[in-house]
Amino acid sequence: MINEARYIQSYAKIIGVKEEAAISYAQKKGTLALINNASGLLATKTQREKHKAFVDLYRMSSELHHENPVLSSPEAVTSFMQSVMEHIHDKEAMMAVFLDTKNRVIDYEEVSLGTINSSIVHPREIFRGAVINKANAIILCHNNPSGDLTPSGEDKTITLRLTETGKLMEIEVLDHVIISGIEKDRYYSFKESGVPEETIRYGKKIQKETDKENKSAPSVSSSIKETGTNYEITDAPFEAFITNLGKYNEGELVGEWVAFPTDRETLQEVFKRIGIGSENELGTVYEESFISDYDCRIGNLYNVLGEYESLNELNYLALPQK
Numbered sequence: 001m002i003n004e005a006r007y008i009q010s011y012a013k014i015i016g017v018k019e020e021a022a023i024s025y026a027q028k029k030g031t032l033a034l035i036n037n038a039s040g041l042l043a044t045k046t047q048r049e050k051h052k053a054f055v056d057l058y059r060m061s062s063e064l065h066h067e068n069p070v071l072s073s074p075e076a077v078t079s080f081m082q083s084v085m086e087h088i089h090d091k092e093a094m095m096a097v098f099l100d101t102k103n104r105v106i107d108y109e110e111v112s113l114g115t116i117n118s119s120i121v122h123p124r125e126i127f128r129g130a131v132i133n134k135a136n137a138i139i140l141c142h143n144n145p146s147g148d149l150t151p152s153g154e155d156k157t158i159t160l161r162l163t164e165t166g167k168l169m170e171i172e173v174l175d176h177v178i179i180s181g182i183e184k185d186r187y188y189s190f191k192e193s194g195v196p197e198e199t200i201r202y203g204k205k206i207q208k209e210t211d212k213e214n215k216s217a218p219s220v221s222s223s224i225k226e227t228g229t230n231y232e233i234t235d236a237p238f239e240a241f242i243t244n245l246g247k248y249n250e251g252e253l254v255g256e257w258v259a260f261p262t263d264r265e266t267l268q269e270v271f272k273r274i275g276i277g278s279e280n281e282l283g284t285v286y287e288e289s290f291i292s293d294y295d296c297r298i299g300n301l302y303n304v305l306g307e308y309e310s311l312n313e314l315n316y317l318a319l320p321q322k
Helices: 004-015 019-029 045-061 074-084 123-132 153-169 220-227 245-249 264-273 299-304 311-318
Strands: 093-099 105-113 137-144 172-180 187-189 238-244 255-260 289-296
Touching (some): 074 137, 074 187, 093 123, 123 137, 123 153, 123 289, 137 153, 153 172, 238 311, 245 289, 255 264, 255 289, 255 311
Parallel strands (some): 137 172
Antiparallel strands (some): 172 187
């Protein structure tokens, strides 16, 4: 029998993460997540390299075998999420499930607990998790402790909003499933009910007549140009809140607003002030940043921009176009 506390302690020392962070991560995701899906714990390139070597050794020597399920239908989603959400059966909660190209679960995370509305369930938080996990698709799921599976107007708003964001991000929202807190096999599937209008079913693409000559979704920059038919992009200067990714993963928000366009010297000073290039108490270097928020004059632009945009591209978008 493995001593879990000693295992996590050794794991933290080998990978170079805080023991408290590893314990918290294991409690939230399960101990196997330290092996199969530790992306949310690993803040630096060095940690990721050490983790890869550790996993290679683990898989060569371990007899433990675990494979996440494939969510090929609303029934499969219901069965999986009932087991995941069993501990919060008395509260309403929403989860986002991140899937690979075969609809196999990569990871899942709690998006909202206690209250589900569009002001709390923000695309930035959900798609940040999808990008970190390199997900091909997302399935949303929320429970109703009372057992009522009738979707509210707010449920529909959230589903449509996230579906549109997914199209821009090229990460498909396959479904939004409501499960019952009383009858474990009952569910409501937005996809089965045609909300939103479906272009993809579980594991099978469906081509609409208007899309037969199309093509993949546009990139972020081309989306901005195409959706900007009612305004000039140069009329919309914006700011981005550049955030230290390593500290964020440790539970600390350290960042600074930067107005675009900007210059290399200004960015270097910002990186220095927010700790990029510095070390934590374990000697781990904070190497990466991301954008946790935008301040834009035009809402359409705000909805398109993501957390991992190229700073050079943002600078280009903010420059006056001739």
